[in-house]
Amino acid sequence: MQTKYWVLGIIALIAVFVISGINAIPTLDEKIVANWSQVQNQYQRRMDLVPNLVNTVKGYATHERETFEAVTNARANATKVTINAGDLNDPAAIERFEKAQGQLSSALSKLLAVSEKYPALKAEHSFFVLQSQLEGTENRISVARRDYIESVQQYNTTIRTFPGMVWARIYGSKPKPNFTGTDGAEKVPEVKF
Numbered sequence: 001m002q003t004k005y006w007v008l009g010i011i012a013l014i015a016v017f018v019i020s021g022i023n024a025i026p027t028l029d030e031k032i033v034a035n036w037s038q039v040q041n042q043y044q045r046r047m048d049l050v051p052n053l054v055n056t057v058k059g060y061a062t063h064e065r066e067t068f069e070a071v072t073n074a075r076a077n078a079t080k081v082t083i084n085a086g087d088l089n090d091p092a093a094i095e096r097f098e099k100a101q102g103q104l105s106s107a108l109s110k111l112l113a114v115s116e117k118y119p120a121l122k123a124e125h126s127f128f129v130l131q132s133q134l135e136g137t138e139n140r141i142s143v144a145r146r147d148y149i150e151s152v153q154q155y156n157t158t159i160r161t162f163p164g165m166v167w168a169r170i171y172g173s174k175p176k177p178n179f180t181g182t183d184g185a186e187k188v189p190e191v192k193f
Contacts (some may be wrong), residue, residue: 024158074104152177
């Protein structure tokens with residue numbers, strides 16, 4: 001009779017192991033996809049603000065054509081480089097996306113630096129509002145990227161440790177690439193207002 005309970009106990013432990021881990025990998029994978037969507041959402045918010053910011057500055061700084069063109073071109077390039085959920089396993093795709101977004105960030109820094117030459121522009125309410133929205137968006141991008149990085153870390157840790165490695169083999173799961181610093185990211189842009 002005791003042997004029967006031992007066998008049932010072992011079967012119950014195996015069942016708990018199977019049930020508890022079978023959904024972990026797909027759940028974490030979906031979290032990565034959702035967090036990546038939020039990263040893209042925040043980058044899109046920034047891209048939506050750019051034309052308004054450029055037009056506001058254009059009204060005051062008509063001879064800064066090169067800067068406006070750089071921002072416009074960087075925005076156009078950033079909209080061309082997209083990543084879907086299937087590309088999240090491709091480090092080169094993530095690097096291309098980050099490079100395009102980094103170029104837009106650099107161009108925006110130059111545009112904001114132009115405003116220093118125009119005191120009336122800095123006092124303009126619509127410029128102030130757009131600048132504040134852009135700053136808030138940059139903070140949101142940072143938070144969304146952090147959340148994505150954390151979800152990739154959790155996923156990669158799970159598929160490399162027991163019992164997740166068992167499920168990773170069954171699902172054919174591979175480690176996900178993460179964000180890396182873009183060229184020039186180690187230098188903080190100097191923007192004075």
